[in-house]
Each structure stands twice: as C-alpha cells, then as structure tokens.
Amino acid sequence: MNAAQWLLRESGLTSVHATGRDAALIILSRSCRMFAYGASALVLALFFAELGFSDAAIGLFMTLTLCGDVFLSLLLTQVADRVGRRRTLMVGSLLMVASGVVFGLCERYWVLLAAAVVGVISATGGDFGPFRAIEESVLAELTGPGTRPDVLSWYVTAASLGSSVGFEFSGRFVEALRRREGWSLLDAYHGCFWLYTIMGLVNIACVLGLSERCELKKRPPVGGEGVVAREEVQGLLERPGRDGRDDKVADKPRRSYFAQISRETLSVMSVLWFLLMVDSMADGMVYMSLTTYYLDQKFHLPKSALGDMMSAAYVLCTVTSVFAGPLARYIGLVNTMVFTHIPSSAAVLFFPFPSSVAATFGLLLVRVGLNNMDQAPRAALIAAVVKPEERTAVMGITTLLRTLASVTGPSVTGFLAANDRFWIAFVAAGALRLAYDLGLFAMFINIKLHKHEHEQVEPEDGMGGGLGRADEGEHTA
Structure with a gap:
C-alpha cells in the first residue's frame, strides 16, 4: 500500500x-x-x-x-x-x-x-x-x-x-x-x-x-428463525376456513404511520438520553454567543478580534472532525466520544480563570477544536444499539431532548451574569460536561454493538479498539 x-x-x-x-x-x-x-x-x-x-x-x-x-x-x-x-x-x-x-x-x-x-x-x-x-x-x-x-x-x-x-x-x-x-x-x-x-x-x-x-429495508429476524416467504404468508392468510369462509386477517394489526420503539431500545436509550440532556444543558449555558459576550465583557476586545478568534477555532474544529472516524476504528466509539470530549469539557471548566487573552484563546481552541469529535461516533453508537427500523425515530427523539435541555441553559447563565457571577456558568457547565463524559464511559463502555445488524462487515486489517474486536457476531463499544 x-x-x-x-x-x-x-x-x-x-x-x-x-x-x-x-x-x-x-x-x-x-x-x-x-x-x-x-x-x-x-x-x-x-x-x-x-x-x-x-x-x-x-x-x-x-x-x-x-x-x-x-x-x-x-x-x-x-x-x-x-x-x-x-x-x-x-x-x-x-x-x-x-x-x-x-x-x-x-x-x-x-x-x-x-x-x-x-x-x-x-x-x-x-x-x-x-x-x-x-x-x-x-x-x-x-x-x-x-x-x-x-x-x-x-x-x-x-x-x-x-x-x-x-x-x-x-x-x-x-x-x-x-x-x-x-x-x-x-x-x-x-x-x-x-x-x-x-x-x-x-x-x-x-x-x-x-x-x-x-429507504428502510425489510429484514428477516436475526439468525433466520421464523422466516416465512411472502407467498407462504399470503397463502396462509387467504386459505379458506372449515366453514368455507376466508380466514382473512381479522386480527391483523393496523399499520401505523408512526414508528414503534421497542422496550429493549428504550432501556438502552433512556440512559443515553439522560446523559445527552445533561451535556446539552451544559452547552446551552455557554453557547458561543454567550462566550463571545463574556470575552467582550472581560477583555473589551475589538469585534474584529473576536471574529478572528471564533473563525480560527471553527477552522480547527473542521480539521479535527476528520479524525473522529479513524480514531473510532482504533479505540472504539465510546472511547473516542469520551477521550476527545474530556479535554474540551476541562477547557470550559477552566475558561474563566486565565487573566491573559492568549491563555483564554488557547482554552477556546481546545474547547471548540475538540467539541465536535464526538458527534460522528455518537450517531454511530446510536445506530449500533438500536434496530434499523427504529433509527430514524430514535435519532429524532434524541435531537428533541437535547434541544429542549439546551434551551434551559441561557436563562441560568443570564441570571448569573446579572448578579456578576458570569464565570460560574463556565465552571458549572464544565463540571456537568465532565459528569456526562464519566457517566457515558461507565454505562456504555462494555455495551454490545451491532447485534441487530444482519450483514456482518469484516473489519479491515489493523482495525481494533472496539470496532474491530468480534465477540460472537457482536462488537463492544
């Protein structure tokens, strides 16, 4: 090669x-x-x-x-x-x-x-x-x-x-x-x-x-048990009964346009949803608009300087996002989410303490530059623990809950800022983010992945750290 x-x-x-x-x-x-x-x-x-x-x-x-x-x-x-x-x-x-x-x-x-x-x-x-x-x-x-x-x-x-x-x-x-x-x-x-x-x-x-x-594909059950050809099912449904009448599907469940989520999925996702809401509430407390306002209040920087700082941070964010996928192949989805997010969370926690613009800018680069590296592994993790037919609905609910949690953050920060305690918002947000990181690691590091996948994809040589480690057809995070 x-x-x-x-x-x-x-x-x-x-x-x-x-x-x-x-x-x-x-x-x-x-x-x-x-x-x-x-x-x-x-x-x-x-x-x-x-x-x-x-x-x-x-x-x-x-x-x-x-x-x-x-x-x-x-x-x-x-x-x-x-x-x-x-x-x-x-x-x-x-x-x-x-x-x-x-x-x-x-x-x-x-x-x-x-x-x-x-x-x-x-x-x-x-x-x-x-x-x-x-x-x-x-x-x-x-x-x-x-x-x-x-x-x-x-x-x-x-x-x-x-x-x-x-x-x-x-x-x-x-x-x-x-x-x-x-x-x-x-x-x-x-x-x-x-x-x-x-x-x-x-x-x-x-x-x-x-x-x-x-589009969503219709899949047979995992393992092939109970699989009946469509023609056989149709024949059974239309086979005349003993009284000469067709035994049509009197008890056939009605087709619903809304997705159904299984108890198994809910038991896993309820924990993840709670942790993601904690993380989102923390992010809402220190939105980028609030962060720039804090920098303006603390250092009285020109607006052009603020713009340059944010632009540089987001360029770094774009670059680091490329490495999320390769990193997940080597160390696993959950490890990638946690170990890239912890430095970003720590940067939020310590953000108000430096007295110089340079040190504060350094923390901003760490925070924003690593902040998005958990997004792709998070989506892959959700896809790996839920059934294919539930993915769209589960991801939609995830977006809803994370957004609702995040909208509570600015009001908390506004209250603190009004009482000259703006810096507490960053400390609290950083602590909540770290709690999310540790909770995610503790609850999901050993979870079985891909057990609903019907086509096992063989990992390439050199893939390890979770995704490349097989365990009876399943993978751990």
Whole structure:
C-alpha cells in the first residue's frame, strides 16, 4: 500500500467512496444547508433590529422558531420510515425554500414568525430541523460497522466547513451589496435569505438524486428463525376456513404511520438520553454567543478580534472532525466520544480563570477544536444499539431532548451574569460536561454493538479498539 492509498483509507475517504453516490449527495446536501444556516444566523437578529422590532420581539422569535423546528423534526422523523425517507427529506427541503422566499420578500413580523415556525429557518445556525436525524439514519443504512464512523465523520466535517464558510461569506456578501448603488442594508439582508432559498433548491436537487437504497429495508429476524416467504404468508392468510369462509386477517394489526420503539431500545436509550440532556444543558449555558459576550465583557476586545478568534477555532474544529472516524476504528466509539470530549469539557471548566487573552484563546481552541469529535461516533453508537427500523425515530427523539435541555441553559447563565457571577456558568457547565463524559464511559463502555445488524462487515486489517474486536457476531463499544 502506497502513501496515497494509506492516507485515503485512514482519512475515511475510501469508506465514503465505497458507500456510493447516495452518501456523497447527503454530505453535499448537509454542507450546503449548514452554509445557509450560518449565513442566515449571522444576519437574522440584525435583520429584525433593522426592521425596528424590540429585543423582546427578537427573543420571542428565536424561542418560537427553535420550538417549531424541534417539533417539526420530531413529527417528520417519526413518520419518515413509513412514508419514505426521500419523501420526508423533500418535504423538509420544500419548507426550507418556502421559508427563504418569505424572508426574501416580506417584512411583517407575524408573517415572518409563521414562516419560521411552520417552515425551516435556523435561528441559531444549528441543524435543528427534520434533516439531520433522517440523514444520519440513511447513512447508517448505507454503511456497515466498519465504514460507518468514517462516513459519519465526513458528514460532520462537511457541516462544520459549511457553517464556517456561511458565517464568513454572509458578512462579506452584505457589505458587497451595501456598496452597490440603490441597495440599503435591509435589501442586503433580504439578499442573504435568497441565498438561503438557493441552498434549499440545492437540497431538493440532492434529494432527487438519492436512490432506493436510502429507504428502510425489510429484514428477516436475526439468525433466520421464523422466516416465512411472502407467498407462504399470503397463502396462509387467504386459505379458506372449515366453514368455507376466508380466514382473512381479522386480527391483523393496523399499520401505523408512526414508528414503534421497542422496550429493549428504550432501556438502552433512556440512559443515553439522560446523559445527552445533561451535556446539552451544559452547552446551552455557554453557547458561543454567550462566550463571545463574556470575552467582550472581560477583555473589551475589538469585534474584529473576536471574529478572528471564533473563525480560527471553527477552522480547527473542521480539521479535527476528520479524525473522529479513524480514531473510532482504533479505540472504539465510546472511547473516542469520551477521550476527545474530556479535554474540551476541562477547557470550559477552566475558561474563566486565565487573566491573559492568549491563555483564554488557547482554552477556546481546545474547547471548540475538540467539541465536535464526538458527534460522528455518537450517531454511530446510536445506530449500533438500536434496530434499523427504529433509527430514524430514535435519532429524532434524541435531537428533541437535547434541544429542549439546551434551551434551559441561557436563562441560568443570564441570571448569573446579572448578579456578576458570569464565570460560574463556565465552571458549572464544565463540571456537568465532565459528569456526562464519566457517566457515558461507565454505562456504555462494555455495551454490545451491532447485534441487530444482519450483514456482518469484516473489519479491515489493523482495525481494533472496539470496532474491530468480534465477540460472537457482536462488537463492544
């Protein structure tokens, strides 16, 4: 194996290529969507301020938009496997386009609010809509245990890159439009939402290119026991009874459009959901917007310097996300989640203590640079412990619970900041994140993975640390 082949394999690009066109289209769709989310999030509050709306109205808009995105996501992810994943993604893309058109044309508060709540508008730059859970479920469907961490890692990496480019591009885009004759600042903000609409159209094009492989496959039970051919089942159902009547399916359960989650899955996921909510509440206490505000209050830095610091941190985040998949192959999913997240959590805990800008910036780089390395292994872990037909629904519920937990954080930080105790928010958030890390390690390090997988994927040579270690057809974390 030459150096180029080794690099392609270790970076995970070989896994992405082997997965096929569907995975590439989903990754492209996510990166374009996160570009749109970043571009709109930068100007959204400024757009409403330029329209003359109060801070309270802007805050209400942000809250209701987030709630709308979360519950729309929950609804669509619960029915996606029944009505079709591609159809559901198409509905989300159409709603994204519709919201972008409304924001590109309208300036009435209640119309904009309705478009944001019913449609898909990201108020924070995060992916809280219906797309992520479905896309992660599709990628889990397209991959096996050996390639899944790599593909999900590039899914996260593309998202980070899209967000950072969106934030950077939208600021320059607004300034460029303002310099054009006859363009006001408000017109420039409207222009950003037309970019949002264009990215929605790109999402539609990507969804149209997806194949039947993305849909949930009907699988026989593991081990093959109790498998009956479809024709045999039909014959049994239609075989005449002794009284000459057809014994049709009088007791056949009705088909539900909402996904059903088994008790076995709930017993595992309830623990993970609790831990993830703890982590999300901690993250909500120190959102990046709150972090930049703290830096501004403590060091009185120029806004350009704050922007440069955040940009550098997110570039590092994009780079490190590439290594999440390869690392998971060698040390396992849970180990990757825990051992990359602990330094980030510790950086949050110690963030308020340095008195110099340089040391504080160093902690910011550690925090943001390592913060996303657990995302791909987390999605792979969920895919490995739940049944394939439950993945979309479980990932949708996971997004809902994490988001609801995170919205409680800013209010706690606001109370502390109002009482000159802003620094306590970082200490508390860091401690909660560390508790999540240790709890995750204690509860999931020995859990059996892939026991619902029907096609065992042989790991490549050199894969170890959990994913490459077989144990009677199953793997441990």
